[in-house]
Amino acid sequence: xxxxxxxxxxxxxxxxxxxxxxxxxxxxxxxxxxxxxxxxxxxxxxxxxxxxxxxxxxxxxxxxxxxxxxxxxxxxxxxxxxxxxxxxxxxxxx
Amino acid sequence: xxxxxxxxxxxxxxxxxxxxxxxxxxxxxxxxxxxxxxxxxxxxxxxxxxxxxxxxxxxxxxxxxxxxxxxxxxxxxxxxxxxxxxxxxxxxxx
DNA sequence: AATATTTGGTTTATATCATAAACTTGTTTA
DNA sequence: TAAACAAGTTTATGATATAAACCAAATATT
Numbered sequence: 001x002x003x004x005x006x007x008x009x010x011x012x013x014x015x016x017x018x019x020x021x022x023x024x025x026x027x028x029x030x031x032x033x034x035x036x037x038x039x040x041x042x043x044x045x046x047x048x049x050x051x052x053x054x055x056x057x058x059x060x061x062x063x064x065x066x067x068x069x070x071x072x073x074x075x076x077x078x079x080x081x082x083x084x085x086x087x088x089x090x091x092x093x094x
Numbered sequence: 095x096x097x098x099x100x101x102x103x104x105x106x107x108x109x110x111x112x113x114x115x116x117x118x119x120x121x122x123x124x125x126x127x128x129x130x131x132x133x134x135x136x137x138x139x140x141x142x143x144x145x146x147x148x149x150x151x152x153x154x155x156x157x158x159x160x161x162x163x164x165x166x167x168x169x170x171x172x173x174x175x176x177x178x179x180x181x182x183x184x185x186x187x188x
Numbered sequence: 189a190a191t192a193t194t195t196g197g198t199t200t201a202t203a204t205c206a207t208a209a210a211c212t213t214g215t216t217t218a
Numbered sequence: 219t220a221a222a223c224a225a226g227t228t229t230a231t232g233a234t235a236t237a238a239a240c241c242a243a244a245t246a247t248t
Contacts, residue, residue, distance in 0.1 A: 002130055011205080012206085013207090023187070029225070030224090035095055036095075036096055039208065041226085041227075042206070042208070045205095045206080049205095067225060090113075091113045092113065092182065105234080124197095134198085135200095135238075139198090139234095139235080160244075162196085163196080
């Protein structure tokens with residue numbers, strides 16, 4: 001009766017990251033960190049997990065002399081996010 | 095920007111339990127176990143956590159000769175569930 | 189009647205995970 | 219030149235979800 005909730009997405013911070021990346025074309029590390037109010041360490045770990053799963057793509061470049069890590073969601077990530085939302089609706093009754 | 099997701103509710107099984115108890119007056123252990131497809135051990139632990147937090151009330155009696163554990167959500171539990179759902183909506187964009 | 193199985197759980201152990209703390213590398217600023 | 223800051227990464231830890239093992243009583247089997 002209750003569908004499984006994808007554990008990779010059922011995590012506050014990873015869900016927030018994906019939520020951001022569903023709505024913008026791309027977002028950088030600092031922006032995501034500020035928007036989610038997370039620590040850099042935690043964010044670094046969770047971004048790596050989403051990246052390893054192929055849910056997001058991460059590119060590191062330099063902007064002037066500062067490193068800049070940018071993220072964008074992949075089609076897979078977008079599909080999984082949508083599926084997660086559908087599953088969740090069963091639980092919260094909407 | 096993103097609200098906290100109550101960690102007590104942000105757990106697949108506990109959320110499913112609360113989801114059931116939001117929609118029925120009361121439900122017993124076996125029913126919840128079957129509906130959520132959980133193991134008895136896991137369910138026992140999670141019910142105890144919800145109970146300790148005051149989100150549900152648990153009553154143990156005998157039905158004929160068999161023990162029967164019944165659960166119902168409290169007003170606190172219902173309020174917290176509703177708040178959780180509201181917070182979650184920010185994340186999933188609905 | 190004795191034994192095995194099922195029912196309805198609880199307790200304990202483990203493996204994973206989220207998170208924070210500590211560290212690194214390079215860049216400004218005082 | 220030293221101190222502080224920026225942008226991350228790596229490591230350590232504590233909590234958590236889950237399953238495995240266990241228990242007591244009832245029912246079914248031989």
